[in-house]
Amino acid sequence: MKILIVDDFSTMRRIIKNLLRDLGFNNTHEADDGLTALPMLKGGGFDFLITDWNMPGMSGIDLLKAVRADSSLASLPVLMVTAEAKRDQIVEAAQAGVNGYVVKPFTAAALKEKIEKIFERVG
Amino acid sequence: MTSETQAHDNQLFVKDLQESASLLVEKLQGNDYDEAARLIHSIVESRDKHLYQSVGRLTRGLHSAIVNFNVDGDLSKEPPEVDRSEIRDATDRLKYVIELTQSAADKTMDMVEEAAPIAMNLGQEASALRTEWGRLQTGEMSADEFRSLYTRMEDFLGQMESGTDQLGKNLQEIILEQGFQDLTGQVLKRVMGLITEVEQDLLSLVRIAGQVEEITGLHVEADNEGKARVVEKSSGEGPQINKDQADVVSSQDEVDDLLSSLGF
Structure with missing residues (x-):
């Protein structure tokens, strides 16, 4: 399972990476915004994308839209882990095709649950 | 716009000054001291008027710079609502x-x-x-x-x-x-943005103040109107510091409820 973690704060990338390692996912890669993430995703091989929303360059919501618009990536499971907590933002992410939404600050249990749910659904 | 008006005023003032000066020389040479005294008085008056106008502009500039800090403050209110200012x-x-x-x-x-x-x-x-x-x-x-x-x-x-x-x-x-590092970092970046804005607005004020002093000068600085703060929606808003707002979810449970209402 190859996972890409996209967040502009390296601390948060490390935290997520750490939690994923506890969950048994060791093949994680990192990008600091949508602009660096997109070419990595297009490079292929990723099974799961975890992205922040608020980032310089290309935001997470734009990255999500770009992923869904790309035929080779359209079905990639995407979990948004973000501090953005407005209802209309969550609705926007849902409409853009997000598979899960976790608000920061989050607990290890919440992240685990969402990730497991996504994998259950996409099988 | 402020600078243009200021430049225009400066031009009028200098033109006025030049006309009065040549008239004054003429009157003095013609030994018409009464008329000369009246002219000097009018020059002083015109200078005062120019000064008042400039000070008035400075005050308005100051006011609008302060109002600029408002998020959705009512511009017609005096004084501007400090409660909703960006500084607050x-x-x-x-x-x-x-x-x-x-x-x-x-x-x-x-x-x-x-x-x-x-x-x-x-x-x-x-x-x-x-x-x-x-x-x-x-x-x-x-x-x-x-x-x-x-x-x-x-x-x-x-x-x-x-x-x-x-x-x-x-x-x-x-x-x-x-994770606090990420959340506080996002907030601090925003505050840094505001400080830069405040700095720019203060610079505008300094320029306006400079124009007041520069009564006879015609060199007007570049347009220094406060730029409207454009928040690009897709770039996100950062952490919500007030979770009690109706349009903000206060917990992961609410996110889950909202998503399940959307068929997730």
Whole structure:
């Protein structure tokens, strides 16, 4: 399972990476915004994308839209882990095709649950 | 616009001054002192008027610079509502940074304080058992002592299991608590943006003030109107520091409810 973690704060990338390692996912890669993430995703091989929303360059919501618009990536499971907590933002992410939404600050249990749910659904 | 008006005013003033000056020379040469005195008086008046106008513009500039800090303040209100100013907003944001860093520091220290005695007890018990074990190896141990060591060893393995489990949990909690760095960082970046804006607005004020002093000058600085703050929606808003707002979710549960209402 190859996972890409996209967040502009390296601390948060490390935290997520750490939690994923506890969950048994060791093949994680990192990008600091949508602009660096997109070419990595297009490079292929990723099974799961975890992205922040608020980032310089290309935001997470734009990255999500770009992923869904790309035929080779359209079905990639995407979990948004973000501090953005407005209802209309969550609705926007849902409409853009997000598979899960976790608000920061989050607990290890919440992240685990969402990730497991996504994998259950996409099988 | 302010600069253009100022330039126009300056031009009028200088033109007025030049006309009055040549007239004054003429009157003086013609020994018409009464008329000359009247002219001098009108020059002073015109200078005062120009000064008043410039000061008025400075005041308006100051006012609009202050109003610019408002998020959705009513511009017609006097004085502008400080409650909703961006400065106040920034203060709230910084307060949030303090709260978040404090809570992260507290929780991290709680976790460490909880973990430290567990690690210490395990270590002490391990070294005590090691001594006993040494006695067993050298055959210094009685059968009763061995029986007690036997159960003690079993207890210790149990303690070891639950202790390391607890330690692992605490370490993970500590890692998770470091998320404050991201959340506070986002908030601080916003406040930094505001400070840059305030700096620009203050620079505008300095320019306006400079124009007041520069009564006879015609060199007008580049347009320094405060630029409207454009927040690009897709770039996000950062952490919501006030979770009580109706349009903001206050917990992961609410996110889940909202998503399930959307068919997730």
